Amino acid sequence: MRTGALGLSIAALVALFVPTVASAHATLRGSSPATQSSVAAPPTEVRLRFDQAVSIGPRAILVLAADGAVLSGPARLEEDGRVVVAPVVGLARGQAYTVRWQVTSLDGHSPAGVFTFGVGVAAPPPMLAVGARGTTWRDDAARWGLFVALAFLVGPLSLRLLVLRGPVPSALERRIHLVTTGAALAAINIGIVAFVVRASNALQLPLRDLLYGDLQPFAEKTRFGIAFLVMTVGLGAVLGLLLLSWVFDALALRPVTLVLSLGLLSGLSLSGHQATEPNATWLSALVDWLHLVAASLWVGGVATLALLVWPAAPELRRRAFVGFSRLAVVLVLVLALGGVYLAIERLSRTSDLWTTGYGQLLLAKLAIVAGALAFGAFHHLVVRPRIEAGAGRRARSSLVGETLVALAVLLAAAVLTNASPPPPDGASAPRASSAG
Amino acid sequence: MVPPPEVAHWLAGAVALLIGLLLLSEAIVGPAVFRRRAWRAYLWPSIALGGGIGLWVVTVLSTFSTIHLLAHALWAEAAMIAGAVQLAVVRGKLTSPRWSLVVAAALLVSGVAFLVHESNPWLSSRSAFLHHVIGWMLVLASLFPVGHAIRPRRTVWSAGFALTFVLLAVLLFADRDSAPPLGRLGEGGVP
Numbered sequence A: 001m002r003t004g005a006l007g008l009s010i011a012a013l014v015a016l017f018v019p020t021v022a023s024a025h026a027t028l029r030g031s032s033p034a035t036q037s038s039v040a041a042p043p044t045e046v047r048l049r050f051d052q053a054v055s056i057g058p059r060a061i062l063v064l065a066a067d068g069a070v071l072s073g074p075a076r077l078e079e080d081g082r083v084v085v086a087p088v089v090g091l092a093r094g095q096a097y098t099v100r101w102q103v104t105s106l107d108g109h110s111p112a113g114v115f116t117f118g119v120g121v122a123a124p125p126p127m128l129a130v131g132a133r134g135t136t137w138r139d140d141a142a143r144w145g146l147f148v149a150l151a152f153l154v155g156p157l158s159l160r161l162l163v164l165r166g167p168v169p170s171a172l173e174r175r176i177h178l179v180t181t182g183a184a185l186a187a188i189n190i191g192i193v194a195f196v197v198r199a200s201n202a203l204q205l206p207l208r209d210l211l212y213g214d215l216q217p218f219a220e221k222t223r224f225g226i227a228f229l230v231m232t233v234g235l236g237a238v239l240g241l242l243l244l245s246w247v248f249d250a251l252a253l254r255p256v257t258l259v260l261s262l263g264l265l266s267g268l269s270l271s272g273h274q275a276t277e278p279n280a281t282w283l284s285a286l287v288d289w290l291h292l293v294a295a296s297l298w299v300g301g302v303a304t305l306a307l308l309v310w311p312a313a314p315e316l317r318r319r320a321f322v323g324f325s326r327l328a329v330v331l332v333l334v335l336a337l338g339g340v341y342l343a344i345e346r347l348s349r350t351s352d353l354w355t356t357g358y359g360q361l362l363l364a365k366l367a368i369v370a371g372a373l374a375f376g377a378f379h380h381l382v383v384r385p386r387i388e389a390g391a392g393r394r395a396r397s398s399l400v401g402e403t404l405v406a407l408a409v410l411l412a413a414a415v416l417t418n419a420s421p422p423p424p425d426g427a428s429a430p431r432a433s434s435a436g
Numbered sequence B: 001m002v003p004p005p006e007v008a009h010w011l012a013g014a015v016a017l018l019i020g021l022l023l024l025s026e027a028i029v030g031p032a033v034f035r036r037r038a039w040r041a042y043l044w045p046s047i048a049l050g051g052g053i054g055l056w057v058v059t060v061l062s063t064f065s066t067i068h069l070l071a072h073a074l075w076a077e078a079a080m081i082a083g084a085v086q087l088a089v090v091r092g093k094l095t096s097p098r099w100s101l102v103v104a105a106a107l108l109v110s111g112v113a114f115l116v117h118e119s120n121p122w123l124s125s126r127s128a129f130l131h132h133v134i135g136w137m138l139v140l141a142s143l144f145p146v147g148h149a150i151r152p153r154r155t156v157w158s159a160g161f162a163l164t165f166v167l168l169a170v171l172l173f174a175d176r177d178s179a180p181p182l183g184r185l186g187e188g189g190v191p
Helices: A002-017 A137-163 A170-203 A216-221 A223-247 A253-264 A266-271 A282-312 A314-346 A357-388 A395-418 B005-029 B040-060 B066-091 B097-117 B126-141 B143-150 B155-173
Strands: A028-032 A037-039 A045-050 A061-064 A076-078 A083-087 A095-102 A112-119 B185-188
Touching (some): A061 A083, A170 A282, A223 A253, A266 A282, A282 A314, A314 A357, B005 B040, B005 B155, B040 B066, B126 B143, B126 B155
Parallel strands (some): A037 A112
Antiparallel strands (some): A045 A083
């Protein structure tokens, strides 16, 4: 042990006195024009300031017009290689521009990034930069994963707090701890993946370069980025509360955890495509959040019944089923009312339902919802009376069926959230560049 | 304005030093003496768990590159899970010494994250050197909790585990991303 400790001590001392200047890969510290800023007059050059010297090629900075035309000249280095400058010509007032950059750090890594600025107009968000791609199946899959993880976080918590109050068998309590903690961890990680995937649509970098891609414009200047920051820290706190509640059997922490988790769901409402539409209001965001809360509690609750209560606490099946059945009526009502309001808000005409891609997606979602409601009605009208009469032991398979259909509803919701509703009558499409 | 990375690294160094000194105290005086006050046993796992939550704040401030974001997220999760499991062990909720393997896994994953995080040779820069030293130190140190899981009563495991955190603190304090090796923050032309 002494030899090992001595070796590690020597390594630490060596680390203190290695006579080289540190150089992690270069980080962009500022730019002129600033990220997503609006400048009064067309600039004659674009300057990027890094925290350390970099090396560059002539196309280290590309300034692009909305039609994709390159307006920048060859880049050069200034201030001991910490500042990269590219001259620009042909910029006009009333236009927005995209800056794409890539440099090489002393350590050989190639940080890269993209941002926008406007001349006399507001700059579009970086997702609408020239060359950016729209959302893909990866975005849909990540958002669906996030929906599912959050449903499995709030579902067991709400069932335990609202329906199964008081002591429950330890096997069920253990499973609830395990599932909610796992769901919180999954939600954090899937959220990170969703954020990186969304940024990569605009960065358009190969995987190796994406590892060194600058995500700051997305994190700090977009709604989904800010929602990501808040949700990540918030879910970290939720994870901490869940772990403490498990270690110390502090069940009093669960209401706080549930409220915090439900509040964090608003991040999904505020970061969806619809939240940035011209006709979005605080009321539509609120209704969207309520719609999402009701869906998460419903899906998570059914899954909890099927996967946790049924196998782990047979003696509580009746109480849990009947109690959740009552709660589900309220949840479905909120879901339906919220859904109708949002559909009216987002579709100007009834014909949008079958003439636009968004409307067709909504119809597909409604078809799946109808299937889920049929399951719900069967449970409410047929299974519940049987269970109340002491029968209905085979309800688990139909509960699993409803869970699977409900997960499909969440998938449709994820695709719909990433889709763009048709522009309202008289409004133009919000995209600020011609890039697709 | 995001503070320079050194600030976060030095904060992490302070937390690591605190954990290291607590563990070292227990290794020197022995668990029987150290745990005469029951709350002392909860100290380092609580700091690890709380530090993990704090690391999420650092994680969301690390969006200047994807790899930094991912690495910090991994360290936050490792610290939280290891801290919570150790808290459960102290509380008696988990009784098998094999639960030390969770701490071993956390150290291993954290070490690998350091090594993957840094693709340059050892001596290419101070930063690269520190990443390699810390990475390999954590990978090797994951053997201490493994040893504890197999032979829980031997002091060498707890002493080695404690020294790992003290050395980690020294290495984190040695970090300079944009200043000369022994200069103060701001020298070397920080923009």
